[in-house]
Amino acid sequence: EPEVTQTPSHQVTQMGQEVILRCVPISNHLYFYWYRQILGQKVEFLVSFYNNEISEKSEIFDDQFSVERPDGSNFTLKIRSTKLEDSAMYFCASSGFGQAQHFGDGTRLSIL
Amino acid sequence: GESVGLHLPTLSVQEGDNSIINCAYSNSASDYFIWYKQESGKGPQFIIDIRSNMDKRQGQRVTVLLNKTVKHLSLQIAATQPGDSAVYFCAEILIQGAQKLVFGQGTRLTINP
Numbered sequence: 001e002p003e004v005t006q007t008p009s010h011q012v013t014q015m016g017q018e019v020i021l022r023c024v025p026i027s028n029h030l031y032f033y034w035y036r037q038i039l040g041q042k043v044e045f046l047v048s049f050y051n052n053e054i055s056e057k058s059e060i061f062d063d064q065f066s067v068e069r070p071d072g073s074n075f076t077l078k079i080r081s082t083k084l085e086d087s088a089m090y091f092c093a094s095s096g097f098g099q100a101q102h103f104g105d106g107t108r109l110s111i112l
Numbered sequence: 113g114e115s116v117g118l119h120l121p122t123l124s125v126q127e128g129d130n131s132i133i134n135c136a137y138s139n140s141a142s143d144y145f146i147w148y149k150q151e152s153g154k155g156p157q158f159i160i161d162i163r164s165n166m167d168k169r170q171g172q173r174v175t176v177l178l179n180k181t182v183k184h185l186s187l188q189i190a191a192t193q194p195g196d197s198a199v200y201f202c203a204e205i206l207i208q209g210a211q212k213l214v215f216g217q218g219t220r221l222t223i224n225p
Contacts, residue, residue, distance in 0.1 A: 004155075031211055043156060043201065043215040056212055091155050093213075100146050101213060103155035
């Protein structure tokens with residue numbers, strides 16, 4: 001069964017540094033998403049992406065965040081200047097139109 | 113407002129018993145609902161979905177019931193197994209097109225031997 005893959009599984013970064021989290025969505029999906037989950041809390045929506053542009057973003061997704069689909073297979077989330085409160089699990093998901101989103105196993109981001 | 117809630121944060125059942133996990137949603141405009149299972153260290157895993165034009169849908173050992181009148185969703189798991197131990201989230205899609213999922217806090221299901 002096709003699946004969403006994310007790399008790295010764990011990223012440790014100094015506060016203020018830039019990080020790029022990478023995702024390979026399911027190949028025939030057209031909608032892409034990033035969510036995050038702070039330890040012990042619920043999964044929160046960050047951004048949705050379709051047709052090479054952002055469809056919707058949450059309040060969390062401020063100017064420090066950006067997304068990109070640099071080629072036909074990858075989907076990335078960049079945090080320009082990380083803060084301590086950015087520490088969380090970041091999940092990538094993809095879907096077809098009107099279909100359930102399928103999630104990767106996440107990247108654990110630890111900001112020191 | 114925008115919220116998806118779960119009635120119980122934890123649920124313990126005996127192996128082999130049936131379990132029911134409940135969820136209340138607030139937006140009557142939501143037209144698509146999904147149950148996810150999350151095991152430790154993994155991402156949410158799709159279990160079953162239901163659209164607002166249905167009130168019941170069955171999968172393998174799982175059934176989802178939707179009551180639009182009271183905005184309530186439930187997940188029934190038959191003959192629970194140790195592998196069913198996980199956190200279960202309901203999620204609703206509030207906006208067609210952008211398809212943003214709104215998750216509840218989750219219910220931790222523990223299967224006792």
